[in-house]
Amino acid sequence: MNYDIEVDNISKQFVKPDVQALEDINFNVKTGSLFGLIGADGAGKTTLFRILTTLLLADNGSAKVHGRDVVKDFKILRSLIGYMPGRFSLYTDLSVEENLQFFATLHKTTIEAGYHLIKDIYRQIEPFKNRRAGQLSGGMKQKLALSCALIHQPKVLFLDEPTTGVDAVSRKEFWNMLKNIKNQGVTILVSTPYMDEAVLCDEIALIQNGKILSIAPPSTIIAQFPDVLYSVSGSQIGKLLEDVSKFQDIKSCFSFGDTIHVTLNQGDIKGLQKELIQRGHPEVVIDTIVPTIEDCFIRLMQ
Amino acid sequence: MKQFKAFVIKEFYHVLRDKRSLLLLIGLPIVQIFLFGFALSNEVKNATIMIVDQSKDAASLSISEKIRNNDNFHFVGFGYAYKDAHTAFMRGEIQAAVIIPPNFQKSILRRENPTIQIIGDATDPNTATAVINYVTVITMNFQRQALGMTSPVSIDVRNHMLYNPELKGVTNFVPGLMALVLMLIGVLMTSVSIVKEKEMGTMEILLVSPFHPLAAIIAKAVPYLLVSIFNLCMILLISIHVLGMPMEGSYFLLFSMSVLLIITALSMGLFISNQTSSQQVAMLISLMGMLLPTMLFTGFMFPIENMPIPLQIISNFAASKWYYIIVKNIMIKGLGVAYFWKEALVLVGMTIFFIVMSLRRFKMRLA
Numbered sequence: 093m094n095y096d097i098e099v100d101n102i103s104k105q106f107v108k109p110d111v112q113a114l115e116d117i118n119f120n121v122k123t124g125s126l127f128g129l130i131g132a133d134g135a136g137k138t139t140l141f142r143i144l145t146t147l148l149l150a151d152n153g154s155a156k157v158h159g160r161d162v163v164k165d166f167k168i169l170r171s172l173i174g175y176m177p178g179r180f181s182l183y184t185d186l187s188v189e190e191n192l193q194f195f196a197t198l199h200k201t202t203i204e205a206g207y208h209l210i211k212d213i214y215r216q217i218e219p220f221k222n223r224r225a226g227q228l229s230g231g232m233k234q235k236l237a238l239s240c241a242l243i244h245q246p247k248v249l250f251l252d253e254p255t256t257g258v259d260a261v262s263r264k265e266f267w268n269m270l271k272n273i274k275n276q277g278v279t280i281l282v283s284t285p286y287m288d289e290a291v292l293c294d295e296i297a298l299i300q301n302g303k304i305l306s307i308a309p310p311s312t313i314i315a316q317f318p319d320v321l322y323s324v325s326g327s328q329i330g331k332l333l334e335d336v337s338k339f340q341d342i343k344s345c346f347s348f349g350d351t352i353h354v355t356l357n358q359g360d361i362k363g364l365q366k367e368l369i370q371r372g373h374p375e376v377v378i379d380t381i382v383p384t385i386e387d388c389f390i391r392l393m394q
Numbered sequence: 395m396k397q398f399k400a401f402v403i404k405e406f407y408h409v410l411r412d413k414r415s416l417l418l419l420i421g422l423p424i425v426q427i428f429l430f431g432f433a434l435s436n437e438v439k440n441a442t443i444m445i446v447d448q449s450k451d452a453a454s455l456s457i458s459e460k461i462r463n464n465d466n467f468h469f470v471g472f473g474y475a476y477k478d479a480h481t482a483f484m485r486g487e488i489q490a491a492v493i494i495p496p497n498f499q500k501s502i503l504r505r506e507n508p509t510i511q512i513i514g515d516a517t518d519p520n521t522a523t524a525v526i527n528y529v530t531v532i533t534m535n536f537q538r539q540a541l542g543m544t545s546p547v548s549i550d551v552r553n554h555m556l557y558n559p560e561l562k563g564v565t566n567f568v569p570g571l572m573a574l575v576l577m578l579i580g581v582l583m584t585s586v587s588i589v590k591e592k593e594m595g596t597m598e599i600l601l602v603s604p605f606h607p608l609a610a611i612i613a614k615a616v617p618y619l620l621v622s623i624f625n626l627c628m629i630l631l632i633s634i635h636v637l638g639m640p641m642e643g644s645y646f647l648l649f650s651m652s653v654l655l656i657i658t659a660l661s662m663g664l665f666i667s668n669q670t671s672s673q674q675v676a677m678l679i680s681l682m683g684m685l686l687p688t689m690l691f692t693g694f695m696f697p698i699e700n701m702p703i704p705l706q707i708i709s710n711f712a713a714s715k716w717y718y719i720i721v722k723n724i725m726i727k728g729l730g731v732a733y734f735w736k737e738a739l740v741l742v743g744m745t746i747f748f749i750v751m752s753l754r755r756f757k758m759r760l761a
Binding site: 135145146147149166170171175181182184194195 | 598604760
């Protein structure tokens with residue numbers, strides 16, 4: 093198996109403010125796969141991206157992207173990778189076309205040469221090609237940024253929270269585009285704070301406080317969930333959560349949308365139901381459910 | 395090379411599309427030169443003047459008459475004693491006073507070379523100099539007419555500058571202003587525009603590209619170099635044709651020396667932008683670190699030779715000071731490079747210093 097990203101014991105500490113941003117990070121990304129880095133804000137995702145895109149130096153450990161060391165071979169590497177930072181980072185006073193043209197020339201290529209890769213994405217913003225990038229909507233900005241990151245046909249694509257601040261429909265669209273790009277042989281590392289996007293990746297790493305909690309395909313992570321998961325729903329959700337947490341056999345309980353997700357140490361879920369009815373929740377409904385990535389993530393975080 | 399061209403084009407878009415900055419970039423120097431130029435114009439109209447005639451004889455009245463009838467003066471009145479003039483100065487009622495000594499005519503007849511004193515309020519040095527020049531001419535004319543060319547008697551005109559004994563003329567301001575404008579645009583605009591890329595996050599993408607970021611920064615300087623050259627042309631046109639600044643030397647020499655200063659300024663801007671990460675800081679450093687020293691240490695506002703020794707030493711670090719000397723040598727004295735190659739060499743040295751420092755300190759990464 094070939095890997096396009098190999099991360100070996102990467103650690104990074106910031107002095108001001110004193111934060112251990114990354115601690116012994118290890119993972120590999122298979123060539124041609126879509127790898128997701130899932131974690132809340134401040135988990136260290138952006139720092140890791142910057143190290144892998146040669147923008148920051150790690151304190152410890154080493155990393156290779158497309159077989160090249162991110163420190164020693166940074167010059168060669170910079171022409172092999174595409175990077176889309178979390179913040180919109182194109183020239184707002186340049187038009188859509190000028191931005192794309194500029195980044196194509198910067199990478200010693202032309203729009204035509206890389207057009208096949210961005211065709212599906214760029215077509216959607218092409219009607220606005222004379223508009224200044226600063227006047228595009230959030231979704232269009234993101235498509236332009238992706239086009240600019242792809243125009244030089246990189247081997248590995250780094251996308252740092254590409255869907256943050258984008259509406260649900262555009263997000264879905266965006267992930268479809270990523271699939272298409274992947275199918276053209278580009279390895280993609282993408283980070284996101286949204287759990288629902290995790291299942292769309294080939295493999296995910298859950299990251300929290302600079303540490304990786306788990307690495308596996310999303311289905312494996314879900315399958316590895318060790319307990320039976322119940323969803324408890326009722327009319328007074330606040331009081332219900334309080335009463336559920338008082339139950340003796342509770343292993344974990346947290347509110348999840350308008351229901352409460354519960355796992356038990358031992359015993360029978362019927363006991364919980366009985367007790368809840370006693371405590372004044374006659375309408376309570378308890379179902380056994382299949383855990384989501386978020387359930388797995390929350391369990392790992394505890 | 396193609397990338398470099400693309401970069402320069404992009405920079406031109408930035409400069410040309412930001413209309414407000416562009417207006418500032420090109421308008422400010424022109425406004426400045428007009429303001430400075432006309433504020434310093436030698437044309438003085440209606441300068442308020444008082445005559446203290448202590449003789450009241452034929453000769454003194456004749457001179458008073460000539461002064462009173464002169465268009466350039468607004469005659470306020472006669473004073474009876476020196477102290478009247480003094481009080482009027484304090485109240486700001488007059489800009490100049492002419493003191494004619496007692497027994498003026500007698501002194502002339504006795505061939506004693508009488509002395510007329512002119513007092514000017516040199517808080518406004520131009521008016522003061524102009525008034526003194528006018529009165530001197532009037533006195534000379536009187537002398538020629540009344541006493542004849544061959545008269546052995548000469549009336550001695552003594553002038554006295556109140557408040558500001560150092561008088562600076564218009565010829566000093568134009569070279570100073572040239573230095574100021576070129577420094578300001580070069581340093582401030584370059585440093586701010588590069589830091590802007592850092593702030594906007596575009597630097598991050600530029601770094602992750604095979605294009606050498608340093609070349610990107612040099613490309614950034616190109617539009618400002620051209621804008622500065624345009625400004626230089628405007629300043630020269632206005633100062634020579636409108637303000638009457640002399641131009642004795644070679645235009646080519648003046649141009650190449652100015653381009654040298656522009657490059658020095660750009661390299662300073664480059665250096666500042668390397669050290670800072672926000673536009674405000676870059677602007678503050680450029681203003682405090684460049685504008686102020688340029689104003690203080692160039693020599694066109696405050697004479698360096700009157701400064702305490704430590705300040706004189708510090709003034710050597712102001713690039714504009716050397717440029718100022720060069721420009722005065724070219725424009726006023728019409729001298730060739732042989733007379734200011736040392737100053738030019740200092741500018742070259744400074745440029746090399748800043749470029750080398752920028753190169754060494756340039757970060758190929760974010761931190």
